[in-house]
Amino acid sequence: MNTLNKFGLIDSLLTILNTNQDDDIKIIITKYLLNHIYEISDLNIFDVAAECETNRTTIRRFCSTIGINSFKNLKSNMLPMEFYSHGYNADDFLNHIRSELSLLLLDVNDCVGEYIEEFTQSIYKAKKTIFYTSDIYSSSCLGFQKEMIFSNKLVRIISHSYEDNPLVSAPKQGVIPSAL
Secondary structure (H helix, E strand, C coil), rough: CCCCCHHHHHHHHHHHHHHHHCCHHHHHHHHHHHHHHHHHHHHHHHHHHHHHCCCCCHHHHHHHCCCCHHHHHHHHHHHHHHCCCCCCCCHHHHHHHHHHHHHHHHHHHHHHHHHHHHHHHHHHHCCEEEEEEEEHHHHHHHHHHHHHHHHCEEEEEEHHHHHHCHHHHHHCCCEECCEC
16 A cells, blocks of 8 residues: 555545446445444454455455455554544534644644745745645645745646656656655
8 A cells, every 4th residue: 555645545445436336346345344434443354244245255355456465454454544533513523623723733833843944945946846645635735736826836746646647757856855
């Protein structure tokens, strides 16, 4: 799995979801996993096979298809995603997000405040700026790219979607490499 993209498993599942027919066993398994993402720690290969009306061999083959060698490893790759589910109700959610963002900004400033100035100056001085990003962050980078246009700075974005892009193999002189 691509280490540049910490949500590579979700990307793989979404690719299956978006590119297969509803009766394809891969999409049946994918839908089941995505619909039960918060119960993944309680699932076992027998239950998933039964719920998807298939067998354990097909589940193992599915795991292999997405670059994971076992159902156990699939579960361990999905378990960290439970971290993102807190079950907040609508009334608490806005306050929680505001509080978390405030803490995040303080942490960012404490951890990387000095590097932001250096990074900003590097972008400003660079003849060519290319951001290498995973698909999950590409929309944020595209927003940044648009903002930079109004600052008279052309920034290029390369993500998994553009892996055949000649910029990937272009000489890196005067380029600010950035992995997001």
